[in-house]
Amino acid sequence: MSELSGKNILLGITGGIAAFKTPMLVRLLRDGGVNVQVVMTAAAHRFVTPTTLQAVSGRPVRDDLWDAAAEAAMGHIELARWADLVVIAPATAHCMATLAQGLADNLLATLCLATKAPILVVPAMNQAMWSSAATQRNVSKLIADGVSIVGPDEGDQACGDTGPGRMVEPPAIVDRIRQRLVAPVLAGVKPVLAGVKVLITAGPTVEAIDPVRFISNYSSGKQGYAIAQAAVNAGAEVTLVSGPTNLAPPSGVRMIAVQSAHDMFDAVHAEVADQNVVIGVAAVADYRPAEQAPQKLKKKSDKMNLLLDQNPDIIASVAALKNKPLVVGFAAETEQLIEHARAKRVRKGLDAIVVNDVSKQDIGFNSDYNSATLIWAQGELALPFQTKDELATSLIRHLADIFVSQLAITNPESATN
Ligand code: PMT
Numbered sequence: 394m395s396e397l398s399g400k401n402i403l404l405g406i407t408g409g410i411a412a413f414k415t416p417m418l419v420r421l422l423r424d425g426g427v428n429v430q431v432v433m434t435a436a437a438h439r440f441v442t443p444t445t446l447q448a449v450s451g452r453p454v455r456d457d458l459w460d461a462a463a464e465a466a467m468g469h470i471e472l473a474r475w476a477d478l479v480v481i482a483p484a485t486a487h488c489m490a491t492l493a494q495g496l497a498d499n500l501l502a503t504l505c506l507a508t509k510a511p512i513l514v515v516p517a518m519n520q521a522m523w524s525s526a527a528t529q530r531n532v533s534k535l536i537a538d539g540v541s542i543v544g545p546d547e548g549d550q551a552c553g554d555t556g557p558g559r560m561v562e563p564p565a566i567v568d569r570i571r572q573r574l575v576a577p578v579l580a581g582v583k584p585v586l587a588g589v590k591v592l593i594t595a596g597p598t599v600e601a602i603d604p605v606r607f608i609s610n611y612s613s614g615k616q617g618y619a620i621a622q623a624a625v626n627a628g629a630e631v632t633l634v635s636g637p638t639n640l641a642p643p644s645g646v647r648m649i650a651v652q653s654a655h656d657m658f659d660a661v662h663a664e665v666a667d668q669n670v671v672i673g674v675a676a677v678a679d680y681r682p683a684e685q686a687p688q689k690l691k692k693k694s695d696k697m698n699l700l701l702d703q704n705p706d707i708i709a710s711v712a713a714l715k716n717k718p719l720v721v722g723f724a725a726e727t728e729q730l731i732e733h734a735r736a737k738r739v740r741k742g743l744d745a746i747v748v749n750d751v752s753k754q755d756i757g758f759n760s761d762y763n764s765a766t767l768i769w770a771q772g773e774l775a776l777p778f779q780t781k782d783e784l785a786t787s788l789i790r791h792l793a794d795i796f797v798s799q800l801a802i803t804n805p806e807s808a809t810n
Contacts, residue, residue: 397425397571398425398427400428400477401427401476401477401478402422402429403475403476403479403480403508404422404430404431404481404482405479405481405484405504406431406432406441406483407433407434407436407485407488408435408439408440408485408487409440409485409517410440410551411483411517413440413441414483414562415431415482416441418566418567419431419446420449421564423449423450423451429452430452430476431447431450431454432504433446433454433455433456434456434488436485437456469500469507470507472504473503473504473507473509473510474508474509477574478512478573479505479510479511480512480513480515481501481515482515483560484516486527488502489514489516489531492505492512492514493538511539511573512539513540513541513543513570515545516532516544516560517544517545518558519552520554520557521556523556523557524556529774533774533775536791541573543565543566543569545559545560546559565798585628586629586789586793587628587629588630589800590632590667590668591624591631591671592631592632592634592661592718593620593631593633593634593672594634594657594661594673594675595618595633595634595636595638595674596612596613596617596636596637596675597611597614597636597675597676598636598651598653598675598678598704599636599652599678600680600681601653602682602690602699603687604689605689606690608681608682612675612676612758614638616749616781616785617675618635618638618640618643620788620789621643622643622644622645622785623782624789626786626789630647631646631647632647632664632668634660634664635649635675636675637650654707655681657675665711665714665718669800670718670719670720670792671718671719673707673720677704679704680702680703681701682700682701683701708720708741709742712742719744719796719799719800720742720743720744721743721744721746721747723746723748723749724737725757725758726749726750726751727750727751730750731748733748734768744796744799745768745795746767747766756778760781761780762778762780763776763778763779763781764776764777764778764784765784772795774791776788
């Protein structure tokens with residue numbers, strides 16, 4: 394862990410049962426040569442003692458904005474400047490609400506407002522508190538403010554419940570700290586996907602009826618191409634499998650042009666073996682004409698029946714692979730967006746799904762704008778109305794953040810670069 398040696402970390406501890414694990418976290422950081430200044434809230438004292446933390450950190454613990462002696466030694470603004478990184482572990486629901494509102498009613502919250510250092514928040518709370526609308530709203534707000542949320546893990550909880558809300562274990566927190574502090578910043582965009590291979594499907598598919606007619610949809614490819622560009626900008630090696638569009642391929646992607654859902658299925662499966670991430674943005678036709686007429690169909694009677702066969706589900710087939718990559722789908726919905734998307738994510742076996750409303754004129758199909766919700770097993774995050782380029786950049790950053798451990802497993806370089 395020598396690359397962290399000499400770094401200054403301000404560790405905020407708030408009042409959750411997981412606070413008992415923080416002496417271990419301090420110990421791991423100190424072993425790597427990190428200077429750790431512990432700041433505790435009043436509630437944290439109920440779970441772990443300042444004496445223990447002073448012993449392991451080698452520094453007196455700070456816990457009071459009004460402590461004249463401590464302020465004389467290093468004032469809170471000075472402390473905020475001293476930090477290379479602020480880590481809050483465990484972060485309670487109350488702490489996250491405080492940060493999301495920008496309050497400064499205790500030393501830790503004040504430091505978070507005063508610092509220019511990045512902030513990592515490691516939530517720990519009861520699963521129902523984590524899933525509550527208010528906490529999820531605060532999570533979205535914090536992420537939008539540039540705060541990184543680490544976890545929570547899922548499993549048995551101290552209160553007897555099972556679900557998301559456990560604090561990420563100290564060694565995994567140290568990994569995230571290393572990634573955050575050591576990652577190089579290139580041209581203002583963090584290469585959060587450096588070395589990661591990402592395959593993206595985009596655009597519509599075209600299902601031929603005869604040589605001059607087809608079934609398709611209004612997908613322009615804009616959202617998928619924007620995501621491909623955002624992934625390239627984040628350092629990924631990107632393959633774009635696209636149905637017919639009028640767009641120029643994004644710079645730096647390997648482009649595979651296809652027509653039908655079957656072509657797209659074949660192209661994706663020819664490439665998927667060495668991909669780390671697959672993102673299905675394409676509006677794939679669910680059905681194709683059962684037969685493709687070799688000649689132009691002639692007009693015969695008033696009515697005509699067209700028999701359709703179901704197309705294979707590309708993204709679900711990728712998610713069902715034995716060595717599957719991280720799989721992210723999109724859901725184009727017109728009603729009960731969240732409910733339908735949650736069910737779709739589970740039904741297709743996806744790690745995450747991005748649901749957008751395609752009943753509106755100003756977002757979704759063919760618009761330059763979109764608004765969506767990212768849904769994964771442990772959480773949901775609103776991606777508010779913005780350009781498709783902005784939404785793509787934000788989505789890539791959140792996916793890299795949320796799935797950091799999977800991406801690090803598939804590609805150890807991405808965790809340390
Ligand atoms: O291209 P734009 O004009 O910019 O518009 C963007 C968009 C609205 C098309 C995009 O944001 C979007 O919502 N894409 C998903 C469209 C869609 O087909 O949604 P779905 O809910 O029917 O499918 C769910 C998921 O399964 C999608 O990831 C889709 O790619 C995938 N799928 C669907 C059917 C199929 N046979 N194979 C698939 O892989």
